[in-house]
Amino acid sequence: MAHLELRGVTRVFPATATTAAVEALGPIDLAIERGEFFALVGPSGCGKSTLLEIIAGLIGPTAGAVTLEGRTIAGEVPDGVGIVFQEDASFPWLTVRDNIAFGLRQAAGTAAETRARVDHALMLMGLADFAGAYPVQLSGGMRQRVCIARTLVQRPRLILLDEPFGALDQQTRFLMGDELIRLWRDTTATIVLITHSLDEAAMLADRVGVLSARPGRLLDVIRTPWSEQRGSGIIADPRFGAVTARLWQLLREESLRAMAAGGARP
Amino acid sequence: MTPRAVRLALVIGAVLLLEALSRLGAIDRFAMLPPSEIVWHLGRILLSAQYWPAIAKTLGNVASACAAAVVAGVVLGALIHRWRGLRETLDPLFAAYYAIPVYAFYPLFIVVFGLGDLPQVLIGFMLGLVAVIVNTLNGLDRVPRVLTKTARIHRLNALSAAIRISLPCAAPYIFTGIKLAVAYSFIGVIGAELIMARTGLGYEIGYAYNNFDNTVMYPLIVLVLAIAASVNAVFHRWEKKMLARRRA
Numbered sequence: 001m002a003h004l005e006l007r008g009v010t011r012v013f014p015a016t017a018t019t020a021a022v023e024a025l026g027p028i029d030l031a032i033e034r035g036e037f038f039a040l041v042g043p044s045g046c047g048k049s050t051l052l053e054i055i056a057g058l059i060g061p062t063a064g065a066v067t068l069e070g071r072t073i074a075g076e077v078p079d080g081v082g083i084v085f086q087e088d089a090s091f092p093w094l095t096v097r098d099n100i101a102f103g104l105r106q107a108a109g110t111a112a113e114t115r116a117r118v119d120h121a122l123m124l125m126g127l128a129d130f131a132g133a134y135p136v137q138l139s140g141g142m143r144q145r146v147c148i149a150r151t152l153v154q155r156p157r158l159i160l161l162d163e164p165f166g167a168l169d170q171q172t173r174f175l176m177g178d179e180l181i182r183l184w185r186d187t188t189a190t191i192v193l194i195t196h197s198l199d200e201a202a203m204l205a206d207r208v209g210v211l212s213a214r215p216g217r218l219l220d221v222i223r224t225p226w227s228e229q230r231g232s233g234i235i236a237d238p239r240f241g242a243v244t245a246r247l248w249q250l251l252r253e254e255s256l257r258a259m260a261a262g263g264a265r266p
Numbered sequence: 267m268t269p270r271a272v273r274l275a276l277v278i279g280a281v282l283l284l285e286a287l288s289r290l291g292a293i294d295r296f297a298m299l300p301p302s303e304i305v306w307h308l309g310r311i312l313l314s315a316q317y318w319p320a321i322a323k324t325l326g327n328v329a330s331a332c333a334a335a336v337v338a339g340v341v342l343g344a345l346i347h348r349w350r351g352l353r354e355t356l357d358p359l360f361a362a363y364y365a366i367p368v369y370a371f372y373p374l375f376i377v378v379f380g381l382g383d384l385p386q387v388l389i390g391f392m393l394g395l396v397a398v399i400v401n402t403l404n405g406l407d408r409v410p411r412v413l414t415k416t417a418r419i420h421r422l423n424a425l426s427a428a429i430r431i432s433l434p435c436a437a438p439y440i441f442t443g444i445k446l447a448v449a450y451s452f453i454g455v456i457g458a459e460l461i462m463a464r465t466g467l468g469y470e471i472g473y474a475y476n477n478f479d480n481t482v483m484y485p486l487i488v489l490v491l492a493i494a495a496s497v498n499a500v501f502h503r504w505e506k507k508m509l510a511r512r513r514a
Binding site (some may be wrong): 053056058076077079081082083087088089091092093102134136 | 416
């Protein structure tokens with residue numbers, strides 16, 4: 001049984017007083033195995049983030065169904081799902097430690113357990129020296145690490161990443177990518193990553209799903225040839241160029257179509 | 267020269283000018299006492315303890331009015347923010363609220379609630395309430411969408427999301443509302459005491475005024491100014507500390 005399964009997932013944004021109905025997505029059929037690192041790429045406005053919000057249970061599909069561990073996701077965020085957004089979602093009024101501990105206050109557990117888990121997450125994300133700092137004192141990359149740590153500390157079984165490194169420069173993205181791979185190996189969680197960057201998708205994922213221009217449909221799923229021990233060093237591997245070239249081959253026409261259509265998100 | 271030093275120099279300069287004009291007879295002693303004498307009389311009044319009950323009563327009523335306005339304002343602001351229809355209905359009323367002379371209701375409050383403290387507290391509360399509601403709404407409007415999504419990801423219910431995410435995020439705006447509520451509570455309570463009350467700082471100031479007793483009226487006015495300025499300074503410092511954590 002697949003860990004995460006999408007069957008005929010479609011999303012249509014209904015017409016409003018000022019806009020016509022928008023067919024944003026689908027139908028999409030996809031099965032992701034437990035512990036897999038899956039990336040989704042597609043042109044702007046193809047519904048990548050909408051798909052992620054459907055998987056997270058933040059919005060419902062117009063048609064079709066999403067199942068996680070065999071249970072249909074309906075109307076609310078299921079247990080065991082963590083999500084990291086592109087935008088800075090750290091809480092500016094809390095210290096780094098309190099930001100990370102935020103999710104654990106909901107969960108049952110002793111203060112000592114909470115402290116141990118937060119300490120582990122701080123260490124894992126290289127934030128131990130900044131535990132008492134406020135987000136405003138950190139760089140954009142470090143703030144994103146705080147958000148990732150806040151997600152990881154809850155030990156989610158499915159981690160959804162919506163362009164988490166979108167606001168970072170290329171060098172930091174590669175470094176964060178290395179950290180993400182390391183964390184994925186340590187946590188054994190299933191990861192679904194949405195990204196604009198073909199390099200990032202090719203470097204990080206076991207498989208890369210390519211979406212068409214709106215309404216986003218799955219054009220192809222490409223398996224990468226990397227082992228679990230991969231890192232940013234694979235960009236020197238000739239096969240890396242072949243993977244990104246294949247992705248671009250699939251995406252070029254779609255990107256042109258999206259540009260012609262305006263590429264705006266609904 | 268820093269803006270703070272300029273402000274201080276302006277205040278000191280104005281006080282010295284008043285002192286000089288009073289001492290030289292340019293200002294009639296019957297109209298105003300020299301500032302040094304006002305301070306001397308204020309010290310005498312505070313030491314005599316004669317006005318302590320009035321001061322305590324006024325400060326207690328201001329604190330009650332302000333606390334009620336803050337609690338009710340934040341709760342109502344959060345509730346109104348949740349219901350778009352209610353918000354659209356009430357927004358024009360909030361915009362026009364401060365055009366209503368709240369003191370016009372004072373006789374009605376006295377008829378309904380009697381001559382005790384409640385009408386004065388109610389006036390202070392009514393003046394402060396809408397400032398807190400409007401600023402709470404303003405702050406909640408600015409909570410980034412990603413944080414409301416984060417609340418859902420953490421499976422918080424509406425109350426937990428408000429207490430743990432929305433309201434802390436909106437705190438700088440709510441704080442502005444609280445500062446206004448403090449000011450309005452002082453204005454409301456002391457104003458109401460001036461109009462129709464049997465005790466309190468406002469009543470004592472009015473009583474001294476009616477009896478041409480400048481040795482009581484001006485010191486009590488200075489006392490009100492000093493208390494209001496001190497409270498404002500404490501809040502200003504607190505606000506600066508809070509904002510420093512949020513802004514680079």
